[in-house]
Amino acid sequence: MINRRKFVGALGVGAAAGALAGCGREEGGPAVKGAVSGKVHKWIMVTTWPKNFAGLGEGAEYLARIIHDMSGGRLQIKVIGAGELVPALQVFDAVASGTAQMGHGASYYWKGKLPMAPFFSAVPFGLNAQEMNSWLLRGGGLELWRELYAPYGLIPEVAGNTGVQMAGWFNKEIRSMADIQGLKMRIPGLGGEVLQRAGGVPVLIPGGEVFTALETNTIDAAEWVGPYNDLAFGLYKAARYYYYPGWHEPGTTLEALINEQAYNELEPDLQQILTHACRAANADMLADFTARNNAALKTLIEEHRVEVKKLPDDVLRRFAEISEQVVAEQIQGDALAQRIYDSYRQFRTQVRAWDRVSEQPFYAARDL
Secondary structure, three states, X not given: OOOHHHHHHHHOHHHHHHHHHOOOOOOOOOOOOOOOOOOOEEEEEEEOOOOOOOOHXXXXXXXXXXXXXXXXXXXXXXXXXXXXXXXXXXXXHHHHHOXXXXXXXXXXXXXXXXXOHHHHOOOOOOOOHHXXXXXXXXXXXXXXXXXXXXXXXXXXXXXXXXXXXXXXXXOOOOOOHHHHOOOXXXXXXXXXXXXXXXXXXXXXXXXXXXXXXXXXXXXXXXXXXXXXXXXXXXXXXXXXXXXXXXXXXXXXXXXXXXXXXXXXXXXXXXXXXXXXXXXXXXXXXXXXXXXXXXXXXXXXXXXXXXXXXXXXXXXXXXXXXXXXXXXXXOOOOOHHHHHHHHHHHHHHHHHHHHHOOOHHHHHHHHOO
16 A cells, blocks of 8 residues: 555655645646746745644644655745744744744634634534535635735735544533533634633633643543544543543634745745645545544543543534624624635535435444
């Protein structure tokens, strides 16, 4: 079996660059023409994840590696983990200011700066991974995302997806909405706003601090990603109950943040390579999580005796009701916010109609 993470190098720089530059109908920049410059560009990529962390940190490393390979070493990117150069939650500002040419994170971390940013990562009860990719790359979402970030001199690109996440780790059972009252939980983005409206207390801390906060009872619960990542973080040592489904993050898109000035200094073929390498990394990460999550879940259950539970239906229904209110309120009279909201809602409506005669009945038939 071919190892996809070595495939680009084995294929050869010229062939790989040509193949990816031709992917899709929508290109990231002007077409490559004629000979290219031998100039070497050296960039820094800051991330919101610990260095080489399973799945997420590895995804940033993979992206840097294939950019290097496809460019023949003309674009070299040094990956720096959270806290090594800038704190995890300052990646956006670091790339905008030029401290780093590139970043790797998730747009919901910037909700305090840009209320609409979470729409491009995860919306509670929103689009799953397949649907997010469709909206962003073929439904007009990416153009709106770029418009939102343009005032900061940033170009966003898809760079990974975790798929549907778990609801999180809890130190007590959740039997009804009464158990949500006063619950201190690490949860970012719009999901955190929903929890707060439901009576909980959302806490935003970077991934590297989740285990300690949970273990020391600084928080009562924490969502991180899913079995693959959560096993690697050892979260089973800090909490007993593991709940699903991940209502708050049904298909979390990760982003590459690119400094616009640095991007404009690249030769056209390197701009193409950068765009399509991000999209290749986006697909690779989703494949990685899909392949690994169930084995990790089995380990958590069988070896670590984790209790896996489904959130009660009444809790999910109430979260869904609040979510519709929270999502609608993000507009706040802003024209661009309204266009983002309308685009997202319209796409979700049409894709749900298709799912009712495609995905949903297929899953039901497969489980007969």
